[in-house]
Amino acid sequence: MKKIGVLALQGAVREHMDQIESVGCEAVVVKEANDLIGINGLILPGGESTTIRKLLDRFHLLEPIQRLAKQGLPMFGTCAGLILLAGEIVGYESPHLGVMNVVVQRNSFGRQVDSFECELTISKLEKTVPAVFIRAPHIISVGEDVEVLATYQERIVLARDRHFLGCSFHPELTKDTTILQYFVDMIDEYSK
Numbered sequence: 402m403k404k405i406g407v408l409a410l411q412g413a414v415r416e417h418m419d420q421i422e423s424v425g426c427e428a429v430v431v432k433e434a435n436d437l438i439g440i441n442g443l444i445l446p447g448g449e450s451t452t453i454r455k456l457l458d459r460f461h462l463l464e465p466i467q468r469l470a471k472q473g474l475p476m477f478g479t480c481a482g483l484i485l486l487a488g489e490i491v492g493y494e495s496p497h498l499g500v501m502n503v504v505v506q507r508n509s510f511g512r513q514v515d516s517f518e519c520e521l522t523i524s525k526l527e528k529t530v531p532a533v534f535i536r537a538p539h540i541i542s543v544g545e546d547v548e549v550l551a552t553y554q555e556r557i558v559l560a561r562d563r564h565f566l567g568c569s570f571h572p573e574l575t576k577d578t579t580i581l582q583y584f585v586d587m588i589d590e591y592s593k
């Protein structure tokens with residue numbers, strides 16, 4: 402059975418764990434470097450990217466995760482998780498993990514009160530999925546070879562760069578498992 406780790410320092414952890422189990426994989430709580438051993442993929446959840454970054458430093462997880470990213474471990478960042486993966490964050494001198502070839506802007510859809518739900522069409526998967534945005538970032542530009550999978554109001558909200566998948570919204574807060582399943586398929590692709 403595939404093991405998918407969920408970075409569990411802050412944020413929407415339980416919801417990801419439940420969804421992972423609902424698609425038939427084992428969910429692993431990641432709180433320290435030892436928890437990364439033996440996982441086949443890693444999810445970086447939503448929350449507050451600045452807080453998660455501080456905790457990554459405190460629990461000595463930044464470098465081990467960067468190392469695994471460079472070795473090809475598939476990683477999926479949702480909302481704050483996307484910000485953690487991004488190679489560049491608008492207005493910041495340096496990124497957090499900095500492994501995914503995208504530039505992100507934080508809080509680009511307004512404030513907490515402006516959280517909203519919409520339907521997104523993912524043409525590549527021939528599907529429409531419900532998407533919950535909570536003080537969401539968006540991707541303002543992508544590097545060469547990065548695949549844009551969905552946009553909302555002409556802003557990039559879902560993209561894939563090699564073994565990295567990132568989205569602005571929270572797929573774990575809905576019952577739709579399309580995007581998680583896409584990540585599970587990426588894990589299969591990379592473990593061959």
Ligand code: GLN
Pocket residue numbers: 446447448449450451479480481482484507508535536537538
């Ligand atoms: N606004 C948050 C940040 O910048 C992300 C919000 C979320 O993950 N729902 O980190």
